[in-house]
Amino acid sequence: MKKRNKGSFSWVVLFLVAGLALGLTGSQAYAQSKEPIKIGVVSPVSGNYADHGLLERIGMEMALEDYGQKILGRPVTLVVADDETNPDVAARRARRLAEVDGVKFLMGGVSTSTALSVGAVAEEKKILYIATNQNGDQVTGESARHYVFRTPPDMAILVRAGAKYVADNLGKKWFFLTHDYSWGHSGTKWARNMLGKVGATEVGEIKVPMGNRDFSSQLLTIRNSGADVLVITLAGFDNVALLKQMNELKLYDKMKVWYTLMDLVDMYAVPVEDRQAFICAETYYRASPEMEKLNERYMKKYPKLASPVLDTGTYNGWLSIKMLFEAIKKAGTADDVEKVICAMEGLTIKDNARKTPSTVRAWDHQLLTEVVVGKVNPVKGNDILEIKALVPAEGVARTKEENPINVGCKK
């Protein structure tokens, strides 16, 4: 009897302990499930790319609305920090977001140099970072990191996608105008790399520092260079001045213009009468009714913005949130960063903005997306991109031989 009583007591204690443990775990899980997920957004509110920063954050907010501001039943908040388009500031802000705000995920930014500095902090703090609008090679090239992913195409993809069309249709004597920092260098590097392959020759190059307001001397030099194509890798407020001054100096009468990448918001900042047609690579076009709806939502919500169409930056912000949320869903957790990273590798996104789905490449963490090579026509309104070629990224992205790295989960 005593024995049985003793046995029963032991079982009761065992059940109690187990119940308590399960209860605790359950309540912990419950607490976790209700805890908000914070995403740190390191993005320019000031500096050369302030307008692009605003547009990418708008895209992120729109994507959050699509998901009802929740993922895995947990509310999501964006914590924005101004990187001032400055890599040192960006690193400081990212560190603060990790240490003080406790974010597990970072995204945002428009300058490659900020992506590199934020990427270093992400690796140190073991948090996942999605470079939202940076196209310089280094982000998924020599400076690639296990904790860093990139949404937009790198310059190898963009330049290779457009080079053949440009050589065949615009001309074969190229002059390079390069923004003098890592992104600009990447654009010109790959255009140079394509010279022999498409039968073009280099006439010259001018590198201009960020913050340049007057391009007249550079454009006078280029105008007299004998080139038939001006290859431009330059963006931001500087580009608004450049676009205007190219028209002012009638550069278009002497040569054609190819933007290796164009954020259309720059063009919309220029008065209609000062716009001219040029060829550029874009990363999205409104190819489906769904994207038309997204664009309508954008225009209704933000009618006063300079860009009357969903800008590439906005689209990439929207897509970055989508990538992250789909990876979290696939991983089934937002707390285990390593699981989310591994879930994001190989993730396929069918986003209705392109004919072919986009895939996150596992070994360099580059999202491979279709590239639109188009002619921008200088008309008012939102239907400005005349598509000349749709190039799937797989055919033009850097190969493993060209980019011998592996930052994926499977080594």
Place this chain on the structure above:
Amino acid sequence: MGILILSLFLNGIGLGLVYAAVAIGFSLVLGVSGVINFSHGIMYAFGAYFFWILYGKIGFWASVAIAPVLVAVIGFIIERVLIRRVYGLDPLFGLLITLGFSMAMEELIRMIFGPAAYSVSAPSFAKGVFILGDFAYPYYRIFIALFAAVMLAAVWLLVERTDFGAVVKAGMFNSEMVGALGNNLTLLRTSVFVIGAALAGLSAIIAAPIWSIKSQMGTLILMPSFLIVLMGGLGSIPGTIIGGLLVGVSTALATLVIPRFVDIIPYLLMGFIIYFRPRGLFGEQNIVE
């Protein structure tokens, strides 16, 4: 090559006159009041934004007339509220108070107009390009070079040929003595500050159709203006014009040889001039004095 060098040289002259027009107000305030007025840049930005708002509504010439007056009113208020407190103090006080004010105002502009850049078209009477063989130069750039030259000439006449100018010049030498001789020193300083603000606004207006309008435009123009004033000499109108032309022509021609390092040229020029002549090319005293 000869045509290109000529194009660049003439472009440098045009740019130099615009730089000098921007810097002249900075130089006057520094000369008369001893204040290193870093709010000059934000006055320049205000001028551009006022012009941008007015241009579409009332046309080019009416905007050119009204926008500088609005900037002058802001200049008057700032002088009364802020600048007056630092007269006679270490120049560092003036520098810090105007720099702080500029930063706050830049943020205000960003809050009101957003972070986007804006751009305005050249007026219809100055559209088009003068082309002669390989030589090409936009009519609007010729217009603004002439406009800047007229502006500088007007300031020179004001200072050299009027009673008010005589007091201003005397104030640049010894403002305390000017006050002791019965002149209203406070009114003189206020007037010069207001004129400086209006000149900043006016120079921004003529530059707006060639450069984009953005919240940081004042900060970006500030350093070239400061360098030109240091090069030309404190409060010297001919010095400011020569300084502006030196910066304009040297940076334009450097594009041909060292395009990547064009931005360094004004600093090297200033270092060279200050090394051999600390008072600047036409200055009677340096800032420390």
